[in-house]
Amino acid sequence: MSETMLEVxxxxxxxxxxxxxxxxxxGVSFTLGRGEFLGIAGESGCGKxxxxxxxxxxLRDNARIESGxxxxxxxxxxxxxxxxxxxxxxxxxxxxxxSAMNALNPVLSIGAQLTDAVHAHRKVRKAEAxxxxxxxxxxxxxxxxxxxxxxxxxxxxxxQRVMIAMALILKPELLIMDEPTxxxxxxxxxxxxxxxxxxxxxxxxxxxxxxxxLSLLVEISDALAIMYAGRIVEYGxxxxxxxxxxxxxxxxxxxxxxxxxxxxxxxxxxxxxxxxLLTPPPGCRFSPRCPYATDSCRSGDGxxxxxxxxxxxxxxxxxxxxx
Amino acid sequence: MSAxxxxxxxxxxxxxxxxxxxxxxxxxxxxxxxxSLASGGSLALVGESxxxxxTTASVIARLYERDSGDLVxxxxxxxxxxxxAESLAYKKKVQLIFQDxxxxxxxxxxxxxxxxxPFLIHGLANGRADLDGRLHDILEQVGLSxxxxxLRRFPHELSGGQRQRVNIARxxxxxxxxxxxxxPTSMLDVSIRMGIxxxxxxxxxxxxxxxxxxxxxxxxxxxxxxxxxxxxxxMIMEIGPTDAVIADALHPxxxxxxxxxxxxxxxxxxxxxxxxxxxxxxxxxxSGCRFHPRCPFAEPRCKEAIPELRDLGAGRKVRCIxx
Numbered sequence: 001m002s003e004t005m006l007e008v009x010x011x012x013x014x015x016x017x018x019x020x021x022x023x024x025x026x027g028v029s030f031t032l033g034r035g036e037f038l039g040i041a042g043e044s045g046c047g048k049x050x051x052x053x054x055x056x057x058x059l060r061d062n063a064r065i066e067s068g069x070x071x072x073x074x075x076x077x078x079x080x081x082x083x084x085x086x087x088x089x090x091x092x093x094x095x096x097x098x099s100a101m102n103a104l105n106p107v108l109s110i111g112a113q114l115t116d117a118v119h120a121h122r123k124v125r126k127a128e129a130x131x132x133x134x135x136x137x138x139x140x141x142x143x144x145x146x147x148x149x150x151x152x153x154x155x156x157x158x159x160q161r162v163m164i165a166m167a168l169i170l171k172p173e174l175l176i177m178d179e180p181t182x183x184x185x186x187x188x189x190x191x192x193x194x195x196x197x198x199x200x201x202x203x204x205x206x207x208x209x210x211x212x213x214l215s216l217l218v219e220i221s222d223a224l225a226i227m228y229a230g231r232i233v234e235y236g237x238x239x240x241x242x243x244x245x246x247x248x249x250x251x252x253x254x255x256x257x258x259x260x261x262x263x264x265x266x267x268x269x270x271x272x273x274x275x276x277l278l279t280p281p282p283g284c285r286f287s288p289r290c291p292y293a294t295d296s297c298r299s300g301d302g303x304x305x306x307x308x309x310x311x312x313x314x315x316x317x318x319x320x321x322x323x
Numbered sequence: 324m325s326a327x328x329x330x331x332x333x334x335x336x337x338x339x340x341x342x343x344x345x346x347x348x349x350x351x352x353x354x355x356x357x358x359s360l361a362s363g364g365s366l367a368l369v370g371e372s373x374x375x376x377x378t379t380a381s382v383i384a385r386l387y388e389r390d391s392g393d394l395v396x397x398x399x400x401x402x403x404x405x406x407x408a409e410s411l412a413y414k415k416k417v418q419l420i421f422q423d424x425x426x427x428x429x430x431x432x433x434x435x436x437x438x439x440x441p442f443l444i445h446g447l448a449n450g451r452a453d454l455d456g457r458l459h460d461i462l463e464q465v466g467l468s469x470x471x472x473x474l475r476r477f478p479h480e481l482s483g484g485q486r487q488r489v490n491i492a493r494x495x496x497x498x499x500x501x502x503x504x505x506x507p508t509s510m511l512d513v514s515i516r517m518g519i520x521x522x523x524x525x526x527x528x529x530x531x532x533x534x535x536x537x538x539x540x541x542x543x544x545x546x547x548x549x550x551x552x553x554x555x556x557x558m559i560m561e562i563g564p565t566d567a568v569i570a571d572a573l574h575p576x577x578x579x580x581x582x583x584x585x586x587x588x589x590x591x592x593x594x595x596x597x598x599x600x601x602x603x604x605x606x607x608x609x610s611g612c613r614f615h616p617r618c619p620f621a622e623p624r625c626k627e628a629i630p631e632l633r634d635l636g637a638g639r640k641v642r643c644i645x646x
Contacts, residue, residue, distance in 0.1 A: 043512040155601050185371035185539065188601060190583035212513055215542075218587035242587050256513050258546035260569060260586050267546070269517025273482045 005206050006032040006055070006174060011068035011078065013054040022277045024050035026230035027068070029305070032174070032206055039221030039238060040210045041253070043274055047230040048210045049098070052176050054078075055208075056095055057085045072174070091121050093174040094167035096160075099183050103163055104151040110137075110162055111147030117166050136165035139202075140195060157188035161195065168199065176208045181216070193220055215257045218242040223311075226250045229275050229285040232305060236312030246314040248290045284317070292318060327398070328501050328533040329360040329383065334392030336382050340606065351605045352378040354557045356392070357632065360501070360550075365527065365534040367544030367565065369580070370554035373602050376537045377422075379554070380503040383535065384419045385410075397500060415445055418499035422506040424486035428478040434489055435474040438462070441496040457496070464529075465492045466522060484515035488522070495526060502527075503535045508543070520547060541584045545569055550638070553577045556603055556613040559632060563639035573641045576614045612643070620645055 008030050014023035024047035032038050042048045053059045055070050057077055070077040073092060077085060097103040105113060114133035118124060124132075134144045140161040151159055160180060167175055177196075181189040197220070200207060211217055217224060217238065224238040226249065234247040245251040252270035272289035275281050284302045287293040297303075297317055305313040334356045337349035352375045360366045370376050382389045385401065394401040396416060404410040421427040428437055438458055441447070448454035462470035465488040478486055487507060494502055504523065508516040524547065527534055536547050544551050544565060551565040553576065561574040572578045600617040603609050609616050615625040625644065632642045 043514060157601055185602075186585075187371065187579060187583045213585065214513060215585040215587050219585050253514060256517050258542045259588060260542045260545065260581070260584060261588060264546060266521065267517050269521070270514040271518065273484060273515065274512070 002033040002035060004031050005034045005036075005072070006208075007069075007071040008051075008055065009069045009071070011051070011054060011070060012066040013050055013059065013063060013068075014066060015050075015060070015063045017062070017278075019278055023066070023280075024063075024230055024277055025054055026280075027304075028227075028230075028232055029068075030225055030232065030235060032208065034173075035200070035204055035206055037200065037207045037209065037220065037222045039217035039224045040208060040227060041212065041214045041217050041224065042227035043212055045274055045277070046227045047277070048227050049178050051227070052095065052178050052208065052210055056089065056093060056176060057082070058089075058095070089121075090117060090167075090172065091170045092172050093176065094170065094172040096163050096167045096175065096177040096180045098179040104159055106151050109148050109150055110154070114147070114162070114166055114169060117169055121170055132169055133165075136169045137162075139168070139199060140165045155188075156184055157192065160184060160188075160192055164192070164196065164199075168203065168205070171203060172205060174206050174208070176210070178210045179212070180209075182211065182213070189216070214253055226253065229280055230277055231285065231302070231315065233286065233315045234313070235305065236308075236310070236314075240310065240312060246308065246312070247286075247316050248292050248318075249286045252289075284315075326362050327359050328362040328364070328396070329535070330393070330395040331359070331379075331383070332357050332393040332395075334379075334382060334394060335390045336378055336387070337390055345606075348606055351557050351608050353382065353389075354608075355629075355632075356554075356557075356559055358552050358559060358562055360533050360535060362397075362500075363527075363531050363533055364550065365536060365548040366550045366552060367548035368535060368537045368552050368554060369539065369541060369544050371539060371580075371602055373556075373605065374554040375557040375605075376539075376554055377505055378557075380419060380505050380535065380537055383501075384417055384503055385413060386419075411445060415497045416499055417501045417503065418494045418497060420487075420490055420494050420502065420504040420507045423510055424483050424490055425478075425510070427490055428486055430478050432477070433474065434462075434476050434478070434481075437478075437489065438474070438493055438496060441493055445497050447497065461492045461496050464495070464526065465489070466518075467492070482515075483511050484519060487511060487519055491519075491523065491526070495530065495532075498530070499532060501533050501535070503537070505537045506539070507536075509539070516543075523547070541569060541581060542586075553580065556608055557605055558613055558629075558642065560614065560643070561639075561641045562632070563641075564637070567637070567639060573635070573639070574614075574643050575618045575620050575645075579617075 008028060011025055011028045012023060013025040014021045028051055040048050054065055065078050068078055111133055115129040118129040118132055137144055142158060142161055181192050221238040224241045225232045226234045228249050234250045241250060242254060245254050255267050256269045258267060270289055275285055281288050283298040283300050287297040303315045303317045305315045307313050334353055336353040337351050339349045356379060368376050368379060381387060442454055442457060448457055459470040462473055467473045467488055508519050538544050548565055551568050552562040553560050555576050561568060561577045572581055611626040611628055612630050615621040630642050630644045632640045634640050
């Protein structure tokens with residue numbers, strides 16, 4: 001793997017609620033190489049968005065990072081004072097938010113919003129910021145005369161491309177995308193994905209792509225991390241995870257979407273439902289739904305990620321994971 | 324029961340626009356929609372958002388009446404309801420499963436009160452004990468047991484998957500012969516989708532109902548249904564046996580849809596059909612073939628007249644003038 005760009009170590013983050021602390025990210029560690037495309041897959045409520053917001057230090061007021069570190073550009077973003085994080089946010093790491101439909105301000109033109117992002121982080125002249133906005137719009141295949149358009153005049157796919165342009169306008173090294181294509185139709189989704197791939201090869205940034213759509217992720221990611229109930233349960237090269245999943249949850253997920261070719265076989269999915277993070281089950285958090293669980297799985301702190309070789313790791317007590 | 328459960332011939336549904344400025348204009352939600360559903364068969368209606376899928380289901384369920392065209396259900400032509408008894412009799416035959424399991428259950432009612440309604444409205448139970456028995460049966464059939472436990476709960480106490488099961492139980496309570504399922508799994512987590520789909524397949528087998536299964540997911544359509552109809556901008560573009568249509572799509576739009584669908588087996592390398600743009604406005608739909616502005620193979624004559632849905636034999640029909 002190439003040089004490490006982002007290293008997240010044993011990150012714990014949670015929300016304070018009236019009923020207690022919901023630890024949505026519970027001891028997550030991973031590394032991301034320069035230019036790498038990491039996919040994080042998980043179901044709703046597994047903590048994948050919290051992880052993204054924690055890395056960006058954009059957590060909501062009732063949420064906090066409890067422990068762990070986020071090493072980026074030689075600094076620990078988990079503990080860095082907010083003012084210093086500000087200096088890196090958007091210039092070095094940027095984010096494409098979920099549902100572009102709501103992420104743009106409806107009463108400001110696209111141009112105003114794009115240049116706003118520039119002015120907030122760089123001291124540049126107005127004309128210069130506008131030139132940057134035009135250049136970025138061109139990169140995402142939107143005509144420069146759209147600068148004066150308002151979000152409601154754009155289609156869903158165009159809005160999402162504006163969001164991508166906004167995230168890339170300061171040429172960050174890391175782009176975090178939180179379900180960027182979920183609300184879009186497949187044809188539009190495909191054009192967005194191709195755009196990201198094209199930009200990545202031209203600009204060379206790294207991507208953390210978060211989604212619940214595993215079939216898409218397997219296709220586009222270099223590495224894949226599967227999250228369940230606040231923890232990464234399996235990590236490795238995307239194709240290897242797809243063809244030979246080791247964690248029972250990964251296996252269940254891979255058996256949860258039918259295919260477009262080959263014989264139609266009855267697929268299983270996974271029984272049960274994801275646990276409530278307010279009171280997570282003891283031991284392995286997947287054990288209540290796991291068909292292979294034994295008594296030892298249901299006690300203690302739950303298995304940690306173990307190295308399986310070939311760049312793969314898996315958090316399961318079964319020897320080498322499932323074989 | 325006739326061999327054809329449902330037959331639509333040239334059904335049209337336009338929604339007039341309300342404002343004075345747009346007087347005389349309408350949203351062309353359904354134009355010349357024709358297909359038939361064999362008794363005990365299953366047809367997948369696939370298309371992007373705004374293609375008219377849900378309108379088609381609502382017109383069949385007669386939530387609103389079609390503007391023109393014929394609708395024949397179980398060999399009987401649908402005529403305007405003269406009284407409540409006729410309306411009820413129709414709705415007992417044709418039932419809908421809604422997309423949103425969170426919005427389609429009244430949050431202030433218990434599951435018992437929600438599930439009692441179809442029995443009471445259609446007068447299907449003989450007294451309290453019989454009603455109780457039927458409620459238990461129907462809940463067990465959708466995999467919610469012990470039924471007693473679920474009957475006293477409120478919708479917010481159930482997970483998305485469980486709520487969708489309650490929805491399906493309500494649909495099957497009146498023993499319909501045709502079930503219109505409007506994206507029943509699109510709002511559920513990946514791992515529980517298969518459970519719902521499998522349950523629907525089992526129920527179909529057991530009850531001998533016919534399904535109109537609406538989805539935007541080609542692979543899901545292939546898993547669920549023997550026949551597929553692909554809609555675009557209010558019109559059916561291609562109909563045929565699912566395997567044949569997916570393996571060898573004839574209409575350029577269906578080919579585009581297929582090449583855009585995620586397919587981990589094939590990876591990023593496969594050849595893609597290039598097409599730009601998004602679904603057109605249905606207020607002023609394009610002249611001629613509605614797909615021609617995006618079609619990479621469009622010819623001048625495509626703009627002139629709307630192509631017929633040509634019968635190609637072997638159950639396949641396509642609305643394209645190109646060979």
